[in-house]
Amino acid sequence: DTGVSQNPRHKITKRGQNVTFRCDPISEHNRLYWYRQTLGQGPEFLTYFQNEAQLEKSRLLSDRFSAERPKGSFSTLEIQRTEQGDSAMYLCASSSASRYTQYFGPGTRLTVL
Amino acid sequence: QQQVKQSPQSLIVQKGGISIINCAYENTAFDYFPWYQQFPGKGPALLIAIRPDVSEKKEGRFTISFNKSAKQFSLHIMDSQPGDSATYFCAARTGNTPLVFGKGTRLSVIA
Numbered sequence: 001d002t003g004v005s006q007n008p009r010h011k012i013t014k015r016g017q018n019v020t021f022r023c024d025p026i027s028e029h030n031r032l033y034w035y036r037q038t039l040g041q042g043p044e045f046l047t048y049f050q051n052e053a054q055l056e057k058s059r060l061l062s063d064r065f066s067a068e069r070p071k072g073s074f075s076t077l078e079i080q081r082t083e084q085g086d087s088a089m090y091l092c093a094s095s096s097a098s099r100y101t102q103y104f105g106p107g108t109r110l111t112v113l
Numbered sequence: 114q115q116q117v118k119q120s121p122q123s124l125i126v127q128k129g130g131i132s133i134i135n136c137a138y139e140n141t142a143f144d145y146f147p148w149y150q151q152f153p154g155k156g157p158a159l160l161i162a163i164r165p166d167v168s169e170k171k172e173g174r175f176t177i178s179f180n181k182s183a184k185q186f187s188l189h190i191m192d193s194q195p196g197d198s199a200t201y202f203c204a205a206r207t208g209n210t211p212l213v214f215g216k217g218t219r220l221s222v223i224a
Contacts, residue, residue, distance in 0.1 A: 004156075033211055042119075042202045042214030043157065056211065091156055100145045100209060104156035
């Protein structure tokens, strides 16, 4: 069990640029979640997958955001035309279908200048 | 409407004291209540969790107390240590669905 990994750990970009983050879940976990956390707040749900199927998207996930999980393994979260309001920590978590515990990765800190 | 309300926002406790953080929820369909600990620059780490069929769960120095009728649950940290200084989040969910988090409590344990 190597844990959930996320890359990059930090990303600084200029407003209007596109960014992509990657999450590698715990290998046997078939559920993968994306959350966003801003300073002084708890994580807020963005979207989640069961295997390769995207089951739910939050209203926080505007049309500039897209997530994929090809082949039900790693996942990517892309933000197009970034805005300063997108600056946050993007967290990925995974769980198995039979257990409720979600394990979080270290997050990707995005700064939009 | 915030589904999980957490208090206090910040807490200062003397080393060796008891830290108490409270959460209240509204959705009676919630059936899993975890607490997460987060250090600066790190992702949240599961500390302890409880289901509504029990009123208390203890793991080492950490205890969850659960009051189903009041729709409240709390985290107690006994013998608080400086290494416990972190932000703590309560959360809730229904089945294997995404977690709903409280806003967090920043705990500082001072010597």
